[in-house]
Amino acid sequence: MRVGFDLTCLKAPMGGYERYTSGLLEALVRLPEPPQMVVFTERAYARRLVPPGAESHPIATLPRFLLKVFLQDQTYWPLMMRRARVDVVHTPIFAGMIAALRPYVLTVHDLIPLQTPAALSRSAATYWRLILPRTILRADAVITGSEFTRREILGYFGLPPERVVTVPHGVAPRFAPVNDETTLARVRSCYSLPDRFLLFVGIASPRKNIDRLVRAFGALVDSDRGDAHLLIAGPPGWKNAALSAAMAVSPVASRIRHLGIVADEDLPALYGLARGVVNLSSHEGFGLPALEALACGAPLVCADRTSFPEVVGDAALQVDPDDEGAIRQALATVLAAGPEVAARRARGLVRARTFTWERAAAATLAVYRRVAA
Numbered sequence: 001m002r003v004g005f006d007l008t009c010l011k012a013p014m015g016g017y018e019r020y021t022s023g024l025l026e027a028l029v030r031l032p033e034p035p036q037m038v039v040f041t042e043r044a045y046a047r048r049l050v051p052p053g054a055e056s057h058p059i060a061t062l063p064r065f066l067l068k069v070f071l072q073d074q075t076y077w078p079l080m081m082r083r084a085r086v087d088v089v090h091t092p093i094f095a096g097m098i099a100a101l102r103p104y105v106l107t108v109h110d111l112i113p114l115q116t117p118a119a120l121s122r123s124a125a126t127y128w129r130l131i132l133p134r135t136i137l138r139a140d141a142v143i144t145g146s147e148f149t150r151r152e153i154l155g156y157f158g159l160p161p162e163r164v165v166t167v168p169h170g171v172a173p174r175f176a177p178v179n180d181e182t183t184l185a186r187v188r189s190c191y192s193l194p195d196r197f198l199l200f201v202g203i204a205s206p207r208k209n210i211d212r213l214v215r216a217f218g219a220l221v222d223s224d225r226g227d228a229h230l231l232i233a234g235p236p237g238w239k240n241a242a243l244s245a246a247m248a249v250s251p252v253a254s255r256i257r258h259l260g261i262v263a264d265e266d267l268p269a270l271y272g273l274a275r276g277v278v279n280l281s282s283h284e285g286f287g288l289p290a291l292e293a294l295a296c297g298a299p300l301v302c303a304d305r306t307s308f309p310e311v312v313g314d315a316a317l318q319v320d321p322d323d324e325g326a327i328r329q330a331l332a333t334v335l336a337a338g339p340e341v342a343a344r345r346a347r348g349l350v351r352a353r354t355f356t357w358e359r360a361a362a363a364t365l366a367v368y369r370r371v372a373a
Helices: 015-030 043-049 065-083 122-138 147-157 181-190 210-219 241-249 264-273 288-295 308-315 324-336 339-352 357-372
Strands: 002-006 036-042 055-059 088-091 104-107 141-144 164-166 197-201 229-233 256-260 276-279 300-303 317-319
Touching: 002 065, 015 036, 015 043, 015 288, 015 357, 036 043, 036 065, 043 055, 065 122, 088 357, 104 122, 104 357, 122 147, 141 147, 141 357, 147 164, 181 264, 197 210, 197 264, 197 324, 210 229, 210 241, 210 324, 264 288, 276 288, 276 324, 288 300, 288 308, 288 339, 300 308, 300 324, 308 317, 308 339, 317 324, 324 339
Parallel strands: 002 036, 002 088, 036 055, 088 104, 104 141, 141 164, 197 229, 197 276, 229 256, 276 300, 300 317
Antiparallel strands: none
16 A cells, blocks of 8 residues: 655654654554555655655645645645555645545644634634635545544534544653663753753643743742742744743743753653643643653643543643642642652653554554555
8 A cells, every 4th residue: 555645844843743743654664564655745854754664755845835735735746646656645734635636534633723713823824724624524534643632623524423533642762761860961951951940841832821830830939939940942932922921020030941942852851850841731632742741751730621631641730721829739749749749750651651653553554444445
């Protein structure tokens, strides 16, 4: 079976999107009876994105986002897939192709662009609104990472239940506790890390509720906070006036710092050095950074809604992301590092090991075979 795999939207490293596609693709080509993965990428990024064992088709893409997704994706890519003689087409990220060659598989990570378009740029919101509903109706199967998102898709589009399949993401083996003191010391020095800190990892967008995290951290009593700092790792994001305002007026502003983008290879050590990792996102389709934090042995505080409960189970302290008092109490609990936190940390290590890319690849291959039958 030849599977056309469209990665032409991936250019500069793109965090969760790239983590998903690389983990899945590398596991697909390692399966005992793998499909022939036919991978389409932007010409400059083929070496980074296409693993050994996959067939590479590097292509020059249009430089402007709207031209690429409205013109090239909807006309040229279907033609290229046909010429490559693929048996199944899979769009693993973004909204896909309205005229995709069938059978067609589409991965939908969440419905956030349709539910909260105000959080996006005007061009991005237009793209998702016009393209995604049409590609979902075109797809023979829709893959999503959580039962929460599956239920959202079924309710929003009224699809037959068998058309939407939950395939949980995996955690790469490198996300594991780091015990090498040299590595830990290097990462601590590279990012000038304090001895004790709480950590958020992800793009700073309004739905991440980082402004509430900042206010809750500032509201901790001195005896609970001690000498701890709050570090924010990831791209600066967009529409973050509330976050900037919260940081500016925080009574402990000098202890809150944005690290910027952290090198991927440094994340396991950074998670391991943190006294706790916090993710209060009001909406997640899966929440891979939370799972990666658990895999590295970090105590986790996360929101009690959307996909988080089914992903983290009882391994994290779950709180209402709109309740700053509850957030403050959870931060104090994690910083105190008592028996409850240690027990959850141990459960997190076990739980994270159940999410593998090998399992995700096998389930995805089953979808390919079903739509091709």
